[in-house]
Amino acid sequence: MTPFAAQHTVGRVWCAGLAMCLAAGISVVGRAQPVPASALKSAFVMNFIKFTEWRDVDAAAPIKLCLPAEETIGDVMAQTMRGQSVNGRRVSVHRIAAVDAVRDCQVLFLTERDPQRLRTILAAANHAPMLTVSDVERSASYGAVIELYEEGGRLRFAINIDSMERSRIKVSSRLLDLAKIVRDADRQPLP
Numbered sequence: 001m002t003p004f005a006a007q008h009t010v011g012r013v014w015c016a017g018l019a020m021c022l023a024a025g026i027s028v029v030g031r032a033q034p035v036p037a038s039a040l041k042s043a044f045v046m047n048f049i050k051f052t053e054w055r056d057v058d059a060a061a062p063i064k065l066c067l068p069a070e071e072t073i074g075d076v077m078a079q080t081m082r083g084q085s086v087n088g089r090r091v092s093v094h095r096i097a098a099v100d101a102v103r104d105c106q107v108l109f110l111t112e113r114d115p116q117r118l119r120t121i122l123a124a125a126n127h128a129p130m131l132t133v134s135d136v137e138r139s140a141s142y143g144a145v146i147e148l149y150e151e152g153g154r155l156r157f158a159i160n161i162d163s164m165e166r167s168r169i170k171v172s173s174r175l176l177d178l179a180k181i182v183r184d185a186d187r188q189p190l191p
Contacts, residue, residue, distance in 0.1 A: 038073045040155050041148055042080035045109055045133055048146055048157075050086050051172035054106055056129040062090040066105035068121070069095045073111060099124045110134040110144065118142070129168045140182045145169070147182075158182050 049063060063086060067074045078093040085091060094105070102108055102124050110132065112118040118136055122143035125132050132144045140147035140160040145167055147158045158180040164171055 036076070037155070038076040039080070041073065041109075041135060042077045044148060044155065044157065045077065045107070046080055046084060046091070048131060048133060048171075048175070049091060049107060051175040052131050053170040053172075054129050054131075055168045055170065057106055059087075060089070062092045063106045064092055064094055064104060065107040065109065066094050066096045066102060067109050068112065069097045071095070071109070071111055073109070077109065102130070103128055105130055107131045107133065110136065110139070112136060125167075127166050127168075131167070131169055131171075132163070141184065141186045143184075145171070146179075156180065160184065 045065070049065070065077065065081060067077060074093065074095055081091045081093050096102060096105070099121055102121060105125075106129065108121075108125055108130055110118065110121060111134065112121060113136065118134070118139065119142060122132060122139075126143060131146065133146045133148065134140075134144040135148040136144075137149065138147070140158045140163070143160070143163050145160055145163045147160075149156055149158065157178075159171060159176060160182050162184040
């Protein structure tokens with residue numbers, strides 16, 4: 001087997017394993033030792049980054065993951081991303097204080113519960129080459145590219161195809177196959 005064929009096979013096995021884990025959903029409540037929800041969400045975000053391509057971003061620059069300054073998941077997210085790289089690009093975590101600062105991010109994670117503030121932040125990110133991820137109910141129908149949600153004690157995710165296209169990013173078809181697909185037309189009022 002050639003080195004390229006071996007590398008391709010290893011990549012396929014890794015992707016198949018990830019697909020099985022994501023398809024089954026990762027349990028929010030474990031059997032032996034429960035894994036904190038923040039750690040699971042951080043792991044999901046890391047995998048979303050691995051399966052996303054940014055079209056209008058310097059391929060050599062670090063991937064800048066941003067969280068609003070008051071987000072409590074920030075420490076866990078920083079720990080999960082420490083030392084990580086994707087396709088040779090280092091992943092760095094940044095806390096931002098101003099809504100305008102989101103324009104400099106490639107990934108934006110939001111847990112904002114105030115519907116008006118969430119809409120404002122998502123509007124600032126609209127049309128930027130940015131993967132927006134939120135764990136707020138119905139956030140994907142309001143502009144987040146990916147929404148994390150719990151169903152049957154498992155963490156799942158939805159992808160808004162319209163938001164993804166506006167963001168000029170490409171999410172792997174493997175990830176799309178595992179996601180619940182939503183569109184802007186599916187909008188329901190935010191909680």
